Amino acid sequence: MRKDYLLTPGPSPVPAEVLLSMAHPLYHHRTPRFQAILKEATERVKRVLLTKNETAIFASSGTGAMEAAVANLAASGRKALTIEGGKFGERWTELCRAFGFAHEVIKVEWGHAVEPAAVERALAKDRSIAAVFATHCETSTGVLNDVKALGEIVARTDAVLVVDAISSAGCCELRTDDWKLDVVCVGSQKGLMLPPGLSVITVSPKAKALMEGAKARAAYYFDVPKALAAAAKDDTPYTPALTLIIGLNESLKMIEAEGVENVFRRHKALAEAIRAGAKALGLELYSKSPSDSITAIVVPKGVDGEKVVKTLRDVHGVTFAGGQEELKGKIMRIATMGYCGRYDVIVAMAALEMGLAEAGFKLQLGSGLRAAEEVLLARKVH
Amino acid sequence: MRKDYLLTPGPSPVPAEVLLSMAHPLYHHRTPRFQAILKEATERVKRVLLTKNETAIFASSGTGAMEAAVANLAASGRKALTIEGGKFGERWTELCRAFGFAHEVIKVEWGHAVEPAAVERALAKDRSIAAVFATHCETSTGVLNDVKALGEIVARTDAVLVVDAISSAGCCELRTDDWKLDVVCVGSQKGLMLPPGLSVITVSPKAKALMEGAKARAAYYFDVPKALAAAAKDDTPYTPALTLIIGLNESLKMIEAEGVENVFRRHKALAEAIRAGAKALGLELYSKSPSDSITAIVVPKGVDGEKVVKTLRDVHGVTFAGGQEELKGKIMRIATMGYCGRYDVIVAMAALEMGLAEAGFKLQLGSGLRAAEEVLLARKVH
Numbered sequence: 001m002r003k004d005y006l007l008t009p010g011p012s013p014v015p016a017e018v019l020l021s022m023a024h025p026l027y028h029h030r031t032p033r034f035q036a037i038l039k040e041a042t043e044r045v046k047r048v049l050l051t052k053n054e055t056a057i058f059a060s061s062g063t064g065a066m067e068a069a070v071a072n073l074a075a076s077g078r079k080a081l082t083i084e085g086g087k088f089g090e091r092w093t094e095l096c097r098a099f100g101f102a103h104e105v106i107k108v109e110w111g112h113a114v115e116p117a118a119v120e121r122a123l124a125k126d127r128s129i130a131a132v133f134a135t136h137c138e139t140s141t142g143v144l145n146d147v148k149a150l151g152e153i154v155a156r157t158d159a160v161l162v163v164d165a166i167s168s169a170g171c172c173e174l175r176t177d178d179w180k181l182d183v184v185c186v187g188s189q190k191g192l193m194l195p196p197g198l199s200v201i202t203v204s205p206k207a208k209a210l211m212e213g214a215k216a217r218a219a220y221y222f223d224v225p226k227a228l229a230a231a232a233k234d235d236t237p238y239t240p241a242l243t244l245i246i247g248l249n250e251s252l253k254m255i256e257a258e259g260v261e262n263v264f265r266r267h268k269a270l271a272e273a274i275r276a277g278a279k280a281l282g283l284e285l286y287s288k289s290p291s292d293s294i295t296a297i298v299v300p301k302g303v304d305g306e307k308v309v310k311t312l313r314d315v316h317g318v319t320f321a322g323g324q325e326e327l328k329g330k331i332m333r334i335a336t337m338g339y340c341g342r343y344d345v346i347v348a349m350a351a352l353e354m355g356l357a358e359a360g361f362k363l364q365l366g367s368g369l370r371a372a373e374e375v376l377l378a379r380k381v382h
Numbered sequence: 383m384r385k386d387y388l389l390t391p392g393p394s395p396v397p398a399e400v401l402l403s404m405a406h407p408l409y410h411h412r413t414p415r416f417q418a419i420l421k422e423a424t425e426r427v428k429r430v431l432l433t434k435n436e437t438a439i440f441a442s443s444g445t446g447a448m449e450a451a452v453a454n455l456a457a458s459g460r461k462a463l464t465i466e467g468g469k470f471g472e473r474w475t476e477l478c479r480a481f482g483f484a485h486e487v488i489k490v491e492w493g494h495a496v497e498p499a500a501v502e503r504a505l506a507k508d509r510s511i512a513a514v515f516a517t518h519c520e521t522s523t524g525v526l527n528d529v530k531a532l533g534e535i536v537a538r539t540d541a542v543l544v545v546d547a548i549s550s551a552g553c554c555e556l557r558t559d560d561w562k563l564d565v566v567c568v569g570s571q572k573g574l575m576l577p578p579g580l581s582v583i584t585v586s587p588k589a590k591a592l593m594e595g596a597k598a599r600a601a602y603y604f605d606v607p608k609a610l611a612a613a614a615k616d617d618t619p620y621t622p623a624l625t626l627i628i629g630l631n632e633s634l635k636m637i638e639a640e641g642v643e644n645v646f647r648r649h650k651a652l653a654e655a656i657r658a659g660a661k662a663l664g665l666e667l668y669s670k671s672p673s674d675s676i677t678a679i680v681v682p683k684g685v686d687g688e689k690v691v692k693t694l695r696d697v698h699g700v701t702f703a704g705g706q707e708e709l710k711g712k713i714m715r716i717a718t719m720g721y722c723g724r725y726d727v728i729v730a731m732a733a734l735e736m737g738l739a740e741a742g743f744k745l746q747l748g749s750g751l752r753a754a755e756e757v758l759l760a761r762k763v764h
Contacts, residue, residue, distance in 0.1 A: 004409065011408040011624060019405040022625070026393040028575060028701050029384065059579050060603065061441050069601045097601040149456040189621060195408060197441050197579045197623030218600045220480040221442065238445040240570060241579030241623075242393060243404070252653045319410050 004315045005347050008296045009167050009321055009335040010062075011189040011196055014247075015254065018193060029242050035234035039314045041245055042231060044252035045192075045200055047171060048260055049184055051176035053202040059241035062166035062187025065199035067095055069183050070133070070224035073207070075100035077214035078130035081106065081122050081159075086141035087324055088164055094135035099218055104129065106213060110141050110327070112295075113289035116149040123157050130210055131222075132161050137168035140324050142287040142296030144172060149182035159206040165191060169200075171267040171293035171337050182207040188244065189245035191263075191293065194253040197244045203228060267292040268338040270345050271378040276304060277349040281356070281363045282372035285330045285361040296323075296331045297352070300361050300381045301314035306330040308355045318351035330341045331344040341382045345372055384699040387729050391521045391549050391676045391703055391717040392444075393578055394573040396629075397636065401577060404629040411624050417694075423627055425614060426634035427582055430642055431566055432482040432553060433558035435584040438609035439630075442621035444548035444569025449477055451544045451565050451602035452515070455589070459596035460512035462489065463504050463541075465496045468478035469522035469706055470546055472756035474515035481600055486511065492523050492709070495680075498531035505539050512592055514543050521548035522706050524669040524678030524715060526554060533562035542589040545762045548572060551582075552637060553649040553675035553719050564571035564589040570600045570626065573645075573675065574726040575633040575720040579626045585610060649674040651761035652727050655754040662753035663738070668713045671703035678705075678713045679734070682743050687711040700733035724758045 004011045027033060038057070047054050049128035058064050058247040070092070073080070082092040082099045095220075096103040104122060106116045108252035114134070123129055134156050136147050147163050160182035168174055169184070170191020176184050203211070203224060210222055211217065221238065230237045255263055271292040275285060278297050286296035299305030306329045309322040321333040334348050349368045356363055387566050388395045420439070428437050440446050443480050446679060452474070455462070462483045467490035475725020478485040486504060489494045496516070505511055514536050518529050536543040542564035549554055551566070558596040563586075585593070585606060593599065593606055596600050603620065612619050617756035637645055653674040657667060668678035682686030688711045691704040705713040716730050731750045738745055 004407065006410065008410045010621060010724055012411060014408050015406075016405075019407070019625075022577075023401040024399075025386065025398075025401070026388055026391060026396050028388065028390045028703070030696075033694070033699075039633055059441065059443050060446070061621040061623070062716075064442070064603050071600075095602050096606070097597075100598075187621070189408075189624075195404075195623065195625040196411075196621040197626055211636045216480075218481055220452075221446050222478050222603070237570070239392060239443040239578040241443070241577065241626075242571075243401075244623075245578040246578055262680070306658075313410075313413070317412075321410070357524075 002319045006319050007335050007344065008192065008319050009337060010187065012193065012335060013327065013339045014193055014195055015339050018137040018247050019250045021250040022206065022243040022248065024243060024246050028247065030238055034242065035053050036218045036322050037249055038240065038245060039150040040236040041090045043250040044256060046202065048252060048255055049174065049176045050178065051202050052258065053176065054208065054228045054231065055200060055202045056201060056224065056231045057199065058199045058222065060199045061196055062185060062199050063203045064222060065185035066091060066164055068201050068219065068224050070095040070101055071099045071219040071222055072217050072224040073174055074099045075213045075217045076130040076210040076216045078129045079103060079126065080131050080133060081129045083108060083135065083213055084243065085112065085114060085135065085143060086138035087142065100152045104321050111143060111286050113143050113145045116146060116153055117172045119150055120153045123159060128305060129159050132159055134161060136165045137291040137293050138277060139167040139173060142291050143289050144291035147181060148179040154264050155180040160210060165370055167293055168291065168371045170263060172291060173264045176202055188248065192248065193223050194244060194247050198242050198248060202348055202364035221307065224335065248299050266381055267336060269375065269381045270340060271295055272379065273345045274334055274336060274348060277368035277372035277373045281368040283345065293337045294333055294335045298376065299330055299332060303356065303359045305332055308332065308359050311358065312351050312355045316355065318347060318350055342376045345376065356367055387700045389514065389717050389726065390701050391719060392569065394575065394717060394719040395721045396575055396577055397721050400629050400633045403632040404625040406625060406628050408624065411622055412609060416624060418691055419631055420627060421616040422633060426631065426638060430634060430637055431556065431558045431584055432642065433584050435586050436445050436556065436610045436613065437582060437584045438592065438606065439603065439627065441579065442565060442581045444581050445473065446604060447567035447583045448473060448546055450583050450601065450606050451567055452477040452479045452483055453601040454593040454599055454606040455513045455603055456481045457595050457597045457599045458512040458592040460511050460719060461485060461508065461510045462515060463511045464515045467494065467496060467515065467517065467523065467525060468492055468520035470520055471517045471675065475666045484513055488741065491671055493525060495527045495666050497526050499527060499534055501532055502535045504731045505541060511541050513753065516543060516545050518547045518556065519543050519554060519673040519675050521549040521676060524673050524676045525671050526673035529563060530561040537562040542586065542592060549675055550673065552645060554673060558584055560588065566626065572722045574630065576626060576629050579623050580630060595688055640663060648763055649718060649761045651757065652722060653677055654761065655727045655757035656716055656718060656730060658757045659750035659754035663735065663750040673688045675719045676715055676717045678715045681712055681714060685738065685741045685743050688716065690741050693740065694733050694737045698733055698737065724763045727754055727758065758759040
């Protein structure tokens with residue numbers, strides 16, 4: 001008997017109620033029965049993303065929604081500005097390259113958030129920029145970027161702001177309309193408490209106008225104006241991932257029952273508890289601007305980070321994420337995403353303590369746990 | 383109490399065992415645990431498609447695999463030949479247009495299969511054609527095209543044959559390698575007995591070489607060479623639809639337990655029983671070259687076809703598909719796909735008899751059923 005605990009930044013755990021809701025017998029999707037579910041799920045996801053913008057759901061991973069944003073905005077015939085501060089910021093640049101979207105790049109030191117002023121300068125310098133591609137939570141580094149500040153800056157120009165909110169939506173504070181985020185891309189397998197396989201895109205009128213712009217869209221499966229037109233009729237251009245959408249509707253009901261503001265507060269407290277616990281153990285956080293959905297902890301000197309992550313997963317049954325690419329072996333990432341409560345933080349902290357102790361790192365057992373409990377009690381996480 | 387029977391050409395019914403297998407708790411996908419499942423599912427799907435070609439699985443509907451074929455083969459910098467004999471043949475042309483793939487079109491009268499000689503002539507006339515895009519089962523008309531004959535013709539040239547086998551794979555005889563089909567596109571929600579949300583693409587070395595060809599690929603999410611390279615390492619470039627792949631592995635186990643040749647024989651007998659029953663009721667088949675996965679029946683004069691389909695669905699609980707676009711109200715389509723046995727044919731035929739009788743069509747109740755039973759007994763369908 002080994003119980004498994006999933007603390008990775010996607011997939012994240014899915015409530016059993018939601019898992020079972022997706023075992024629903026199949027029925028046809030071009031029916032009032034499914035259209036009612038799709039309409040309800042779409043309205044719910046808009047409320048959770050705090051937007052009135054038009055919204056479409058694709059059968060794809062989150063990268064599909066990112067491709068949809070790039071491939072359709074490339075039709076503007078203008079330029080893109082991408083912000084690279086990690087693996088997922090780089091994905092924006094790679095997408096621009098694939099779809100022939102001329103682009104400038106702002107490079108940000110890994111572990112740091114982008115300086116909003118850098119974006120302001122880049123936009124002032126090049127008026128042909130039509131779209132700024134940013135990352136809310138950079139999953140590879142645990143950094144949260146200030147997309148609210150970026151929204152203010154971009155809204156003063158004729159460009160649009162596109163935000164990869166794949167690992168922040170349903171976790172970190174994210175106010176699509178108040179923050180003037182023109183396009184928001186979301187995946188199902190993180191804060192939305194679903195398996196992977198769905199992505200969501202919300203599109204402001206300003207962004208839609210650019211997509212319907214000068215050039216032909218090199219987009220078919222991810223043709224956003226077509227998907228939005230179908231969504232307006234409670235439909236999808238191609239066969240939707242029916243059972244996942246049934247599940248989405250159920251997980252969104254749970255999120256709305258808790259209340260979106262409470263969801264933000266819960267994630268804030270959970271991540272704060274992880275950070276406090278890590279610090280109490282003498283560990284360093286990798287991110288200078290930490291996200292409330294994922295905490296990147298620097299592997300202490302003398303410890304084999306990859307081995308700790310592997311042992312925790314294979315022996316303890318507790319799955320953290322290691323570092324990717326240049327951060328391989330150098331950080332451990334603990335996600336607090338979606339279906340995650342105070343006792344998940346306790347499990348994570350105990351695993352961190354025991355995993356590091358087994359690896360020979362000197363620490364006082366229980367000290368991380370105590371610090372975490374203090375935060376959880378003070379923040380009244382329920 | 384109303385029991386529901388799903389006889390539409392996707393989604394098709396999913397066995398309860400498979401539905402429940404997908405309620406598995408989530409775990410991380412970059413782990414030996416998931417890689418073993420992905421490897422097994424990929425090997426199984428290759429055996430079911432009777433191919434040794436490299437194969438990738440996408441989180442998308444079947445159209446995603448079609449886009450993958452077009453967007454990547456457009457990199458050849460040459461031309462396409464599309465065959466349009468229905469809504470899904472037209473999709474190939476639309477995709478070529480979206481991805482700037484110059485193309486010739488062979489138009490085929492709806493309800494008819496393409497003449498292989500027409501493809502041969504088109505290839506002889508224009509040596510710049512690099513890819514022929516064909517539809518195995520044209521779901522909108524119930525036509526099965528002779529892709530075996532097309533495979534022979536195309537294999538003698540330096541072009542490749544791409545086959546939309548979305549509504550034939552796992553149902554109709556389909557021999558990827560023997561028939562020289564360079565690229566085969568499949569969706570999950572038909573013969574593979576899964577919910578929608580996965581697509582599969584198999585790629586011959588000849589097709590892969592064209593994809594790696596002259597021009598840059600306007601493909602990222604559907605970058606086929608990248609997906610194949612990942613698949614070779616039991617991995618995917620982006621987060622896979624993990625629970626659907628768990629389900630795929632289970633449904634493929636069931637297909638392999640029955641045996642692929644038996645699956646072909648079963649579908650042949652089921653569709654023949656439907657056709658015999660329809661004829662015994664004095665009904666006409668729409669397709670001159672009928673598929674064994676879907677039977678299109680012409681709505682008899684004086685009968686409101688849309689109303690019959692709607693009444694059967696909403697009152698009887700039996701869902702057929704109506705006609706699409708220009709065939710709206712003119713045909714009824716009964717799918718015999720995947721998780722479908724002799725008593726599903728009985729239900730379908732009884733629904734056809736009772737639905738038409740209620741609509742005022744003169745028929746002898748039980749005569750379609752008798753004809754269907756005669757075929758089922760003669761063909762020994764188990």
